[in-house]
Amino acid sequence: MLHPVSSVSALLSANSCDKDEASLCGFVHKVTNNANWAQAADVILGPIIQVVVILAIAILVRRWLHKLINRTVNRITNGDPATTAELINRRILRARTLASVLQSVTSALVFGLAALMILQIFWSVAPLLASVSVVGVALGFGAQSLVKDVLAGLFMIVEDQYGVGDVIDVGNDVDGTVEAVGLRVTRIRAVDGTMWIVRNGEILRVGNKSQGWARAVVDVGVAHGVDVSHVEELLRQEGEKMRQDPAFTNALLGDPEVWGVETMTKDGLTIRVVVKTRPLKQWPVARELRRRITTRLEAEGIDQG
Structure with a gap:
């Protein structure tokens, strides 16, 4: 009967890598001249290094995308110098609102993809994705209002129906100054101080008292x-x-x-x-x-x- 330590050593030796192999295992084996240490480093440190690299790349990609969005926003805000001050301020507010939404979307996509890649290191995500797709179809019927709100929010921002700082009337006795525009909801501060949180999909018409004149x-x-x-x-x-x-x-x-x-x-x-x-x-x-x-x-x- 083999001793447990001997069994582990035999297993590591059987799965040991070559010194000339271009990997973490090969590098440690070459430095320490110990196959067991090399295999242990590959098993323990390998996933950690992969996770760190994925997070670092995700952060860099997110930062690059945010810079690209900000650069595009600056081009929008630095438009025709002959434009009136009111239109310039409105254009700046609209661009900042759009930039904030785009940055939130890109952050969610980048870190969501990074999370899947990290999970793939430890477990196979194929069964998980299959389960998520089935659950997603079931939840899709219940999330129709959410999709409606998001699509309405996108159109409101792109079409410049209103922006932060505008005074609007959206019906149902809800009117006031727009304090925040999101993909799902719009926050409106009434004259009496009431904060109205209105779902974008529920806004059927908008009376904007701040555009043009x-x-x-x-x-x-x-x-x-x-x-x-x-x-x-x-x-x-x-x-x-x-x-x-x-x-x-x-x-x-x-x-x-x-x-x-x-x-x-x-x-x-x-x-x-x-x-x-x-x-x-x-x-x-x-x-x-x-x-x-x-x-x-x-x-x-x-x-x-």
């Missing part, structure tokens, strides 16, 4: 019997004064327009004033214009109903 709408109520023409002239004068105000010159894209009587009720008349503004400037412009008009009408002694 906006319009401040101010409805002024006056009592019956007032001289409408005189009131309209007063509103026009206040609009012109605001247009000349340095604090609001850059926010306005044109002179305020008096559209005239909008509605008539038993309580009085409503006269509408509008002005074209830069994106996201419609609200402060409307508040200031409303304040100026109220002060002027009070000074003129006009009943505002």
Whole structure:
């Protein structure tokens, strides 16, 4: 009967490698001149070295892909120098959002592939992949909403439907400032501070209040019997004064327009004033214009109903 140590030694000797073999086993055998040490190094250190090499390559590939994505983003953001500041800022936000999503996708793909390669070192992944494919088909029916959300998110980003910093209305009483755009969900901060997390696949329509230009709408109520023409002239004068105000010159894209009587009720008349503004400037412009008009009408002694 063989001693256990002798059996192990015999096994290692039987599987020992040649000194001239281009492998870790051959290198250790050549350095130590011991076949058992060479075989042990190959069995123990070999997988560890392979894992380290795979992770190192994955990290390098991921870093290279991220640099490539950032370089592409920089080309997008450094476009036509004649473009307005608003469009440049929007382009930068859109590019950064797209870069963040692409970097997340590439990281998941690279490290997912690296994980499969590492598993292959210790076990055969073929049965695992077969099982995953069967389970994947079963889960696919339940993951249809997830796929729908991801596809919708991709189209929203590529088509520039909205981006971080935009003020949007997606229906169902959900509106506010976009704080994050992901592949699956969009985070919207409402005026009252509520954080709405909306699945991209559930967004059927988007009202974007931040693209191109906006319009401040101010409805002024006056009592019956007032001289409408005189009131309209007063509103026009206040609009012109605001247009000349340095604090609001850059926010306005044109002179305020008096559209005239909008509605008539038993309580009085409503006269509408509008002005074209830069994106996201419609609200402060409307508040200031409303304040100026109220002060002027009070000074003129006009009943505002």
